[in-house]
Amino acid sequence: MSGALLSVENAVVDLPTPRGNLRAVDHVDLAVGAGRTLGIVGESGCGKTMLSRAVLQLLPKKAKLSGRVMFDGQDLTTLSAEKLRKLRGRSLAVVFQDPMTSLNPVLTIGTQLIETIQEHLELDLAEARQRSIELLAAVGIPAPEQRLAQYPHQLSGGMRQRVAIAVALSCEPKLLIADEPTTALDVTIQAQILDLLAREQQRRHMAMIIITHDLGVVAGRTDEVAVMYAGRVVERAPTPALFKQMRMPYTEALLAALPKLDVAPHTPLPAISGRPPDPTRPLKGCSFSPRCRYSAGRCASEKPQLCSAETPEHLYACFHPIAARVGA
Amino acid sequence: MLQAAPNPLMKVENLVVEYSVGGKTIHAVSDVSLEIARGETLGLVGESGCGKSTLGRAVLQLRQAVSGKVLFDGHDLTTLKGEPLRQMRRRVQLIFQDPIASLNPRRRIGDIVAEPLVIAGVKDPEERKRRVAEVLSAVGLDPALVSGRLPHEFSGGQCQRICIARSLVLNPEFVICDEPVSALDVSIRAQILNLLEEMKARYGLTLLFIAHDLAVVKAVSDRVAVMYLGRLCEVGPSEQLFARPAHPYTALLIEAIPVPDPDVRPTQSVPVGEPPSPIAPPSGCRFRTRCPRADARCASEVPELRLVATGQFAACHHPLI
Numbered sequence: 245m246s247g248a249l250l251s252v253e254n255a256v257v258d259l260p261t262p263r264g265n266l267r268a269v270d271h272v273d274l275a276v277g278a279g280r281t282l283g284i285v286g287e288s289g290c291g292k293t294m295l296s297r298a299v300l301q302l303l304p305k306k307a308k309l310s311g312r313v314m315f316d317g318q319d320l321t322t323l324s325a326e327k328l329r330k331l332r333g334r335s336l337a338v339v340f341q342d343p344m345t346s347l348n349p350v351l352t353i354g355t356q357l358i359e360t361i362q363e364h365l366e367l368d369l370a371e372a373r374q375r376s377i378e379l380l381a382a383v384g385i386p387a388p389e390q391r392l393a394q395y396p397h398q399l400s401g402g403m404r405q406r407v408a409i410a411v412a413l414s415c416e417p418k419l420l421i422a423d424e425p426t427t428a429l430d431v432t433i434q435a436q437i438l439d440l441l442a443r444e445q446q447r448r449h450m451a452m453i454i455i456t457h458d459l460g461v462v463a464g465r466t467d468e469v470a471v472m473y474a475g476r477v478v479e480r481a482p483t484p485a486l487f488k489q490m491r492m493p494y495t496e497a498l499l500a501a502l503p504k505l506d507v508a509p510h511t512p513l514p515a516i517s518g519r520p521p522d523p524t525r526p527l528k529g530c531s532f533s534p535r536c537r538y539s540a541g542r543c544a545s546e547k548p549q550l551c552s553a554e555t556p557e558h559l560y561a562c563f564h565p566i567a568a569r570v571g572a
Numbered sequence: 573m574l575q576a577a578p579n580p581l582m583k584v585e586n587l588v589v590e591y592s593v594g595g596k597t598i599h600a601v602s603d604v605s606l607e608i609a610r611g612e613t614l615g616l617v618g619e620s621g622c623g624k625s626t627l628g629r630a631v632l633q634l635r636q637a638v639s640g641k642v643l644f645d646g647h648d649l650t651t652l653k654g655e656p657l658r659q660m661r662r663r664v665q666l667i668f669q670d671p672i673a674s675l676n677p678r679r680r681i682g683d684i685v686a687e688p689l690v691i692a693g694v695k696d697p698e699e700r701k702r703r704v705a706e707v708l709s710a711v712g713l714d715p716a717l718v719s720g721r722l723p724h725e726f727s728g729g730q731c732q733r734i735c736i737a738r739s740l741v742l743n744p745e746f747v748i749c750d751e752p753v754s755a756l757d758v759s760i761r762a763q764i765l766n767l768l769e770e771m772k773a774r775y776g777l778t779l780l781f782i783a784h785d786l787a788v789v790k791a792v793s794d795r796v797a798v799m800y801l802g803r804l805c806e807v808g809p810s811e812q813l814f815a816r817p818a819h820p821y822t823a824l825l826i827e828a829i830p831v832p833d834p835d836v837r838p839t840q841s842v843p844v845g846e847p848p849s850p851i852a853p854p855s856g857c858r859f860r861t862r863c864p865r866a867d868a869r870c871a872s873e874v875p876e877l878r879l880v881a882t883g884q885f886a887a888c889h890h891p892l893i
Contacts, residue, residue, distance in 0.1 A: 287757040401620075402846050430619035430784065433846060435828040457758060460830030484834045499832055501762040503791035509810045510769060513791060515762035519727055535759075 248275035248314075249451045250299065250419055255311035257294050257303060257475075264524045268294035268307070270475035273550075276468075278418065279449045281442075283462030283483070285498075286472035289520060292455050295472070296421050299453075300338060301328050316418060334364040337417035339441075341424035343404035347396040353380075353407050354392030357414060364415040379410040383440055402433035406440065413444055419451045426461065438465055459499055463487060468557075471495045474521055474531035477550060481558040491558065491565035494532045530562070538564045580607040580643075581778050582631065582746060587640035589623070589630045596851050600626040602802040603640075605877075608746075613772065613779040615793030615810065617786055617825070619847060623802040624782045628748045631780065632664055633657060644746065662692055665739040669751035671731035675723040681708075682719030685738045692742055707737040710774065711767060729760035736767065740775060748780045753788060765791055786825055790814055795883075798822050801850055801858040804877060808884030818886035818893045821859045857889065865890040 257269035269291045276282045286292045297303045299313055301320050313320040315336065320328065332338075340346040348356055357376040361367060367375065373392070380388035383406040396404055405425065412420055422441060426434035442465055445452045454466060462469050462483065469486050471479040471494065479492035490496045500514040518535040521527055530536070533543040541563070548561045589601040601623045608614045618624045629635040631642050633649050642649040649660060668674045675684055682704055689700045705715035711733040723731060732752065739747055749768065753761040769792060772779060783789050789796055790810050797807045798821065806819040817823040845862050848854055857875050860866035867890070875887040 287759060400846050431786070431828045432619065432824060435830070438830070458830065459832040463830065463832045463834045464836060487832070487834045498758055501759055502832060503762070503765065503785075503787040505787050505790055505814055505826070505829065507791070509790055509793055511791070512766050512769065513762035515766055516759035517763070519729060519760065 615789035618799035
């Protein structure tokens with residue numbers, strides 16, 4: 245996609261393990277434009293976090309990345325460590341799942357915010373402090389001035405995640421990656437944090453990537469969704485189009501397997517049988533085919549490529565996409 | 573009040589559980605009463621720290637209650653000790669959230685599942701083997717293939733199957749499931765929920781199903797109880813409770829669930845803040861600090877659970893119905 249702020253081109257991440265090579269990310273292409281939100285959905289081990297680490301250039305030391313990660317006109321895979329450090333936190337920010345591990349437990353909230361701001365922006369202490377107070381207020385933290393002197397353990401999980409978001413937003417990033425930002429939080433807090441992210445994203449015209457295992461989280465809050473399975477993007481579409489007409493059987497099965505409030509109690513759930521394949525033993529054909537109820541013919545022997553049918557934005561990797569079967 | 577059936581299998585009366593942490597008292601469960609009928613699944617929902625797991629443990633006497641009764645099949649478990657309590661516990665089992673952590677990594681699956689039989693004094697190894705094979709097959713595992721293997725050889729979903737098999741090996745009547753699927757992936761979660769339903773039918777179980785996910789709870793429960801900060805807010809038949817919640821907290825929980833449909837725009841959540849500390853819970857109604865309907869009475873008077881619709885009870889001075 246031209247004009248995208250971030251574009252990941254043909255990314256492959258290999259991790260050596262005692263059991264052999266683990267291909268965590270397998271030829272992934274993605275793009276996000278300024279002011280847009282991309283959702284990456286998948287179950288644990290599907291490669292969604294490794295993909296975000298590849299974008300941030302924060303992969304484990306032993307991991308091998310090939311392909312390009314173009315961000316704001318430069319290929320991040322070719323940048324020096326020093327240049328990357330300047331970029332991360334400044335224009336490329338991240339919010340992780342567990343706010344307790346992303347905040348330093350022995351530094352006050354104020355120190356962590358002011359340090360980040362002074363590292364990247366030319367502000368003196370008083371200005372950085374003032375900006376910190378404004379940021380905490382913006383993310384909905386009551387009495388922000390007093391909070392500056394507090395340590396992470398003195399705050400609740402929801403408040404800590406707000407602080408982590410304030411740190412991420414502190415230097416007006418162009419892209420914010422939120423990796424399972426609400427998974428560790430309660431449902432009422434989850435809604436508040438997702439609203440906060442959406443509000444700040446719009447206000448700052450940031451690009452945002454939300455990584456989650458919950459299709460419910462991406463439904464109302466993203467422009468585009470990429471569904472990952474066994475390291476590959478298996479379906480990618482504008483959010484309304486995806487939910488209107490899922491083409492990839494895995495996406496359909498994932499949505500069907502969610503318990504829903506409008507279904508009567510004791511209705512058996514349409515579960516997906518089996519489990520994801522062992523990533524160190526790649527399958528020859530479609531990696532979902534052993535669990536797919538539509539699997540037939542070449543599904544087990546040939547890998548379907550990501551392609552589009554009627555609209556160029558809606559891509560899927562399947563030989564037997566869902567709508568084509570209707571009436572066939 | 574809260575009558576589920578004339579002769580409930582489990583009856584919790586005015587249960588109070590408190591912890592002492594650094595000289596301060598945490599009011600984990602405050603004056604909770606519940607009944608669970610034979611063959612029923614009661615769902616228990618609430619946010620973390622609301623006391624739902626503590627309640628489950630106090631029912632099993634793994635946590636001592638300050639006051640109140642836990643009547644199982646007419647026997648008050650809080651007054652039992654030693655052998656009589658052990659006898660009773662065989663009829664009540666528990667399944668935990670983290671299936672991998674609840675299996676001893678150094679023991680073989682066959683021995684792990686047989687352990688309750690050993691403790692219960694089943695001496696005949698053939699008899700134990702037969703029972704283990706039966707429950708392993710029931711949860712969808714091949715006894716010949718899995719018995720000799722170690723827990724690390726299994727995925728999270730399979731470990732939860734093993735935990736379920738272990739909980740069923742003594743033929744219990746009552747099983748407490750404490751967040752049994754929250755550590756599992758979406759595709760595996762549905763398999764385990766279906767399995768629990770099958771096991772319930774096959775072994776005639778009564779379940780207390782504790783979870784924070786309302787949709788998961790609704791999928792398996794006949795009735796649902798909602799807890800907030802140690803107190804019961806609302807109890808009622810699942811369908812009815814989700815269709816017409818009476819307590820503002822229940823309504824807030826339902827509204828907060830993300831709906832997997834882009835046409836349903838997420839309602840901009842009202843800034844309702846966070847639960848206060850259970851060390852110093854608010855006076856009167858504990859939900860009042862986050863409640864849009866709260867007034868002076870809510871601060872001074874603890875609302876009693878009272879009937880709001882057929883079979884539905886809410887502890888609120890200003891119920892929605």
